[in-house]
Amino acid sequence: MNLIEVIKENVIRGHTDSNAKYPPDLAGKPGVKDLVQNAIDEMIPASQILNESLIAGMEIVGSKFSAGEYFVPDMLLSAQAMKSGMQIIEPLLKSEDSKKIGTVVIGTVKGDMHDIGKNLVRMMLEGGGFEVIDLGINTPPEKFIEAAKKYPDAIIGMSALLTTTMENMRISIEALRANGLNNKVIIGGAAASQKFADEIHADGFTRDAAQSVQLVKRLIGLAA
Amino acid sequence: MLHCWQNIFKMISTVEKKLIISNPDELFFGLAPKPVKCQRGFEIGNGVVYPEINFTLPQIIINESTWKEVKSIYTEIIGEVCKRAIELKTPALVVEFELLPPMTMNPEWGAEITKILSENLDVFYKKSGLKSALRVTPVDIRDTNRPPLMRSGELTVNMFRSFELCAQAGADMLSIESTGGKEVHDDALVNADLSGIIFSLGILAVKDMQYLWERVVDISKNHNVIPAGDTGCAFANTAMILADKGMIPKTLAAVIRVATVVRSLQAYLAGAIGPSKDCAYEGPYIKAITGIPISMEGKTSACAHLSYLGNIASAAADLWSNESVQNVKLLSAYAPVVSLEQLIYDCRLMNLALKNGNEFTLKYRNLMVESDAGLDPQAYILKPEIIISLSQKIIQEDSPYKMTLCAVDETLKLLRDASDKKEIKLNEMELRWLDILSMQFDEIPGDEINLIKKMKNGIYADKFLPAEYDI
Numbered sequence: 001m002n003l004i005e006v007i008k009e010n011v012i013r014g015h016t017d018s019n020a021k022y023p024p025d026l027a028g029k030p031g032v033k034d035l036v037q038n039a040i041d042e043m044i045p046a047s048q049i050l051n052e053s054l055i056a057g058m059e060i061v062g063s064k065f066s067a068g069e070y071f072v073p074d075m076l077l078s079a080q081a082m083k084s085g086m087q088i089i090e091p092l093l094k095s096e097d098s099k100k101i102g103t104v105v106i107g108t109v110k111g112d113m114h115d116i117g118k119n120l121v122r123m124m125l126e127g128g129g130f131e132v133i134d135l136g137i138n139t140p141p142e143k144f145i146e147a148a149k150k151y152p153d154a155i156i157g158m159s160a161l162l163t164t165t166m167e168n169m170r171i172s173i174e175a176l177r178a179n180g181l182n183n184k185v186i187i188g189g190a191a192a193s194q195k196f197a198d199e200i201h202a203d204g205f206t207r208d209a210a211q212s213v214q215l216v217k218r219l220i221g222l223a224a
Numbered sequence: 225m226l227h228c229w230q231n232i233f234k235m236i237s238t239v240e241k242k243l244i245i246s247n248p249d250e251l252f253f254g255l256a257p258k259p260v261k262c263q264r265g266f267e268i269g270n271g272v273v274y275p276e277i278n279f280t281l282p283q284i285i286i287n288e289s290t291w292k293e294v295k296s297i298y299t300e301i302i303g304e305v306c307k308r309a310i311e312l313k314t315p316a317l318v319v320e321f322e323l324l325p326p327m328t329m330n331p332e333w334g335a336e337i338t339k340i341l342s343e344n345l346d347v348f349y350k351k352s353g354l355k356s357a358l359r360v361t362p363v364d365i366r367d368t369n370r371p372p373l374m375r376s377g378e379l380t381v382n383m384f385r386s387f388e389l390c391a392q393a394g395a396d397m398l399s400i401e402s403t404g405g406k407e408v409h410d411d412a413l414v415n416a417d418l419s420g421i422i423f424s425l426g427i428l429a430v431k432d433m434q435y436l437w438e439r440v441v442d443i444s445k446n447h448n449v450i451p452a453g454d455t456g457c458a459f460a461n462t463a464m465i466l467a468d469k470g471m472i473p474k475t476l477a478a479v480i481r482v483a484t485v486v487r488s489l490q491a492y493l494a495g496a497i498g499p500s501k502d503c504a505y506e507g508p509y510i511k512a513i514t515g516i517p518i519s520m521e522g523k524t525s526a527c528a529h530l531s532y533l534g535n536i537a538s539a540a541a542d543l544w545s546n547e548s549v550q551n552v553k554l555l556s557a558y559a560p561v562v563s564l565e566q567l568i569y570d571c572r573l574m575n576l577a578l579k580n581g582n583e584f585t586l587k588y589r590n591l592m593v594e595s596d597a598g599l600d601p602q603a604y605i606l607k608p609e610i611i612i613s614l615s616q617k618i619i620q621e622d623s624p625y626k627m628t629l630c631a632v633d634e635t636l637k638l639l640r641d642a643s644d645k646k647e648i649k650l651n652e653m654e655l656r657w658l659d660i661l662s663m664q665f666d667e668i669p670g671d672e673i674n675l676i677k678k679m680k681n682g683i684y685a686d687k688f689l690p691a692e693y694d695i
Binding site: 069113115119136138162163167171 | 280281282283284285286324325326367368369370410411413414415416462466469470471472473550653656657659660663
């Protein structure tokens with residue numbers, strides 16, 4: 001297995017560095033942080049490490065989660081491992097003029113305080129190479145408008161858990177459109193459905209965090 | 225009319241080292257050592273299981289322009305529910321009104337709905353003899369902002385005002401699903417980080433419960449209503465739902481459930497007298513420790529959320545609830561009426577078993593227990609003998625923090641042992657996480673001060689405000 005593959009494997013296993021105790025069978029062995037440094041020392045381009053080890057590893061992690069082979073904590077260990085590698089290559093990526101593949105603004109809509117699902121979406125999107133602007137919980141339409149103006153190319157993600165707050169997704173989308181903002185909007189959360197997304201003219205609906213990456217990629221033309 | 229809390233005066237000021245129910249065969253539905261007397265002619269936990277119906281609005285925005293419609297929906301629901309309760313001859317009915325966030329943020333709104341429900345229950349009591357009680361549950365809106373202000377600010381003021389106004393408007397019991405510590409727990413939960421979970425439940429949640437319930441009990445006394453109880457819903461039910469969706473290990477959800485016992489117990493130490501909240505699946509532990517009656521939900525709450533505890537949840541229930549259901553039309557009737565009918569039939573069976581004596585009751589209880597217990601760790605920890613055994617160990621500890629540590633440690637060992645003995649079946653992923661959680665536990669400080677110090681400077685430092693918990 002070459003170094004790129006070894007890093008990818010360590011991302012998948014969620015092994016950050018030689019000090020990390022998890023997973024127990026890898027404790028004491030080099031992890032993503034150590035291996036990425038080795039790769040840099042071997043003059044492997046940072047963009048190759050990013051795409052073929054870190055993002056590729058996280059894609060497999062997402063697939064494993066969707067297949068019921070990983071729990072969220074497994075994914076988060078992987079995300080943490082990925083992040084430790086990212087910290088090393090980020091300065092180099094800037095000099096290589098490598099950009100994030102897109103920006104996503106996310107928030108739980110007004111009146112709703114639930115954010116576990118939204119936070120998982122943020123984590124998956126960041127793992128997928130996106131820049132994520134998180135507006136938090138109880139987000140009024142004005143905040144979505146403000147963010148859409150600031151990030152005109154961003155996808156906007158709205159979340160709601162309650163049947164009494166899901167209507168605020170409709171109101172927020174209408175407010176965006178009334179202000180002449182045409183950012184694509186995706187929705188999610190226990191109360192949402194594809195049918196509801198169609199009804200409120202959202203551009204997409206995601207059933208879970210793992211699917212959000214594919215949905216966003218599809219909307220920006222990076223996936224079929 | 226006096227409520228029984230005034231007679232009890234001070235139930236327990238500290239946790240006794242002895243359980244009120246120490247024999248698993250005495251932990252069953254319908255009977256609690258400390259029953260609660262209600263205003264409209266009945267007593268909870270005195271030999272009969274009663275239905276507790278809860279309902280919520282269909283898809284609607286709550287604001288000034290829809291308020292008239294909102295009121296008419298609640299009026300219609302309570303009328304239909306009472307009518308069906310009378311037709312099915314239920315011995316009594318408990319109605320829970322869980323306020324929605326705008327109804328707590330505008331306390332007058334919650335009080336207005338409380339008044340509608342209370343007046344309707346009065347009418348049906350006087351006209352048709354329907355015995356009833358109204359539990360009102362304001363929302364813990366302090367969680368609206370992060371990090372939350374737990375003891376100050378407009379949201380806190382409105383939450384306590386909501387208790388006051390609802391008590392004045394006709395509530396018979398006050399409850400809340402409090403959220404102190406949730407701001408840390410949410411992140412700790414998805415990371416399966418036991419140190420964060422224990423900090424949240426054993427320190428933050430405990431301190432907030434002590435602060436909150438002292439005040440809710442005072443409000444209850446001032447308005448002659450029952451300070452009923454709280455629930456670990458924000459923690460353990462979140463875990464249960466995430467486990468159900470395959471997001472976190474079920475073993476972790478089971479551990480968190482037992483760990484919530486200690487924070488939920490604080491309400492009763494502060495003077496709450498039950499019945500506990502329906503979604504508090506830790507209720508049977510509370511019943512064993514304190515003797516108060518409990519409300520539970522199981523298969524009848526599938527309308528609100530799925531679970532693996534459908535039958536076993538009713539094994540020690542004194543009230544049997546549906547959690548909540550939207551007021552939508554089904555083939556037979558509106559959903560709250562359908563839910564009520566299901567609850568009443570379940571209660572009939574339990575009450576018939578009770579009527580037939582102890583042997584019959586235990587047989588029926590054991591069927592409910594055994595039908596679920598081996599299929600999921602979250603069900604397994606609700607077996608009566610396990611409840612008694614774990615509760616006994618928990619209450620031997622001297623502080624809420626040490627009690628929480630004990631709850632976690634003993635549950636981890638119990639689940640490992642149950643898996644080894646093949647009493648529960650855990651897959652490879654679950655067993656892997658059981659190992660990881662046990663490794664994590666070994667590194668958690670035995671001293672509360674050290675964990676607080678660690679957390680004030682650790683990864684959760686920006687999630688909570690220490691001063692809001694007096695730490």
